[in-house]
Amino acid sequence: MIMLDIQQIIPLFILIPLLGVFLLALLARKKNFNADLILFIIVFGLLLLSGYLFTFKTKSLLYVYCLAGWQLPEAITFIVDGLAAFFLLSVYLITFCIMVYSLRYIDNWKGKWKFYALFLLLLTGANGVIISGDLFTLYLFMEVTAIASYALFVFSLEAKALAFGFKYMIKGVMASALIFLGIVVCYCFTSTLALADIANQLYLRQHIVSDPAMGCVVLFIQALFFLGLLLKSGIVPFNSWVSDINQAALAPGKAMLLAVIVPVLGIYPFLRIYFNIIGPNDQSLAIVRMFALAAMIGSMFWLYKTKSNNQGIAYHLINEFGLVILAMATNTPWAIFGGFLQLLNAQITAALVICNAGLIDYQAYPKQFSGQLKYSFKSRPIAFFNTIFSKLAFISFPPFLGFWSKLIIIVAVWKAGYQVSALGAFLCVCLAVILFIKQQRFLALNSRNRQPDLKLKKIKFSLAVSLSLMLGLCLGLNLLLAADYKEIFLKPAIETILSTTKYSKAVFKAENEK
Amino acid sequence: MIYFLCFILFSIGIYGVLVKRNIIKLIISTMILNYAVYILLVLMGFRWQGQAPVFAADQGIGFMVDPLPQSMVMVSMIVGLAVTALLVAVAMRLYQEFKTFDLKAIIKTKIKNKPETDDNA
Known part of the structure; x- marks a missing residue:
């Protein structure tokens, strides 16, 4: 069996999808050109590669690739550690399901290959954000992802998509400017862009040199990054674009944006910068916990107000x-474990429920169906079961993964001594479920016989396979609760978060051992 | 003082993005926002009476300007240009569709009042 060197695998996560974009653009006008096959091979191949990263694990999962043979801190580096490997795998698990869904879904719209090219460009950017080892490369890949996501948002060119897409773009540009300003200030202060070196410099100034300006500058950098990342991730109070996406974009596009891009552009950089570069302390963790609770309460308020399914x-x-975020800010192994499970569950159930809701748009096309269709078991058994089970998975009904992850988080937060936060989280989770059920019931009642003359297409095989895959994942990922699987897939990520700024030493050590 | 001017420019950009409702003014505001950061970055790499960062026999390393901010600005400007082009393209489609540049009016009146069962074929 041919064993690939891990260092050679790392840049493939950027090169392969980028090659796919060029191939699609080059071959688009050829006769008998099968864009579906190219997309399938690339995404499936990358899914296998991201799983392959875990088989390499020796002592600790940390690999450094320096571009053009340069050395840290001058080199542009790509780094795969436990956190990056977990995010890569989770991204590809979900992307694979969404890709299968989009194969037939996108038949309704013109320029199928363009959608696929944007899909792969989005993946290139997402991979780049996850594996980049310096701040400027991180920013560039964020922009690549953002540009692809803007185009995916407005892909249908419908009036709603254009107007909401424009709003989303303006917010995205503002977020990018804030993040770039943060990078500029950080570079001025540390004279380096490599993440590991920045962590090193900040640690030196804090603990050895005792720089008096340190506190203010770090606080300013943190504020700029977090404001930018909040805008990118759409967490309350910057949530308006998230609901806009759900109203206007095509189902595979919005599933990618909400289930893949929000965690990759919002949560991943937050974890990397806050835990591994700046380093958490008790005060800042308390502020993040308070903020997470406020975001949960805010989202409940909006959930109470809305009458729209999307x-x-x-x-x-x-x-x-x-x-x-609350789980991560608790900063104990069990809370972080619960946090990762919760993240994975949120991503998969969001993709599932969005794709399921998109079925009706696909079936009704070119007409628009208003409201929510009540599928009957006799006429459409697949859609009937999927609608019921996707909603159950989304509200974390046991035995779906979400139930266990929430339980672990609330118990871990309580045991860490933050009883008020645990109680608040428990109440928020329960109320959000109740409000969501109430809202869905309201829609179901309202939709009776609203458009009885609407002719619906049959659901294609690939759509049904994709939804079944996602449903299977929602149940199958319960395996991560088992100690063996937790050890392989989640422990390296948990260790990366808990190692805080020791990440810097580990990266330099891994680079020297190459 | 000159750094403070960058901050003022950045604030003008933020103000424009938050307050203006005209699509063209919004695009210009985002450009001002980006240029403020570019200028700040160029200023960070500036050195009084500095020399180009090219090694030569009569050139000491201490007099060279920092080349990294300059290259960062170049790359960021290209990215910014791509985003601006996309913004302008969407703005043109919006104008063709609604015959107005007022984003608030488009969303409040034209989209929300559109019948839900429109034929989009």
Whole structure:
């Protein structure tokens, strides 16, 4: 069996999807050109590669690739550690399901290959954000992802998509400017861009040199990054674009944006910068916990106010991400374990429920169906079961993964001594579920016989397979609760978060050992 | 003082993005926002009576300007240009569709009042 060197695998996560974009653009006008096959091979191949990263694990999962043979801190580096490997795997698990869904879904719209090219460009950017080892490369890949996501948002060119897409773009540009300003200030202060070196410099100034300006500058950098990342991730109070996406974009596009891009552009950089570069302390962790609770309460308020199915999904999802941040800010192994499970569950259930809601748009096309269709078991058994089970998975009904992850988080937060936060999280989770059920019931009652003359297409095989895959994942990922699987897939990520700024030493050591 | 001017420019950009409702003014505000950061970055790499960062026999390393901010600004400007082009393209489609540049009016009146069962074929 041919064993690939891990250092050679790392840049493939950027090169392969980028090659796919060029291939699609080059071959688009050829006769008998099968864009579906190219997309399938690339995404499936990258899914296998991201799983392959875990088989390499020796002592600790940490690999450094320096571009053009340069050395840290001058080199542009790509780093795969436990956190990056977990995010890569989770991204590809979900992307694979969404890709299968989009194969037939996108038949209704013109320029199928363009959608696929944007899909792969989005993946290139997301991979780049996850594996980049310096701040400027991180920013560049964030911009690549953002540009692809803007185009995916407005892909249908419908009036709603254009107007809401424009709003989303303006917010995205503002977020990017804030993050770039943060990078500029950080560079001025540390004279380096490599993440590991920045962590090193900040540690030296804090603990050895005792720089008096340190506190203010770090606080300013943190504020700029967090404001930018909050805008990118759409957490309350910057949540308006999330509900806009759910109202206007095509189902595979919005599933990618909410289930993949929000965690990759919002939560991943937050974890990396806050835990591994700046380093948490008790005061800042308390502020983050308070903020996470406020975001959960805010999302409940919006959930209470909305009567739209799509907006309801968006606000419930914001609540789920708020719980992830609360878990991470508790900073104990069990809370972080629960946080990762919760993140994975939120991503998969969001993709599932969005794709399921998108079925009706696909079936009714070119007409628009207003409201929510009540599928009957006799005429459409697949859609009937999927609608019921996707909603159950989304509200974390046991035995779906979300139930266990929430339980672990609330118990871990309580045991860590933050009883008020645990109680608040428990109340928020329960209320969000009640509000979501109430809102869905309201829609179901309202939709009776609203458009009885609407002819619906049959659901294609690939759509049904994709939804079944996602449903299977919602149940199958319960395996991560088992000690063996936790050890392989989640422990390296948990260790990366808990190692805080020791990440810097580990990266330099891994680079020297190459 | 000059750094403070960058901050003022940045604030003008933020003000424009938050307050203006005209699509063209919004695009210009985002450009001002980005340029403020670019100028700040160029200023950070500036050195009084500095020399180009090219090694030569008569050139000491201490007099060279920092080349990294300059290259960062170049790359960021290209990215910013791509985003601006996309913004302008969407703005043109919006104008073709609604015959107005007022984003608030488009969303409040034209989209929310549109019948839900429109034929989009």
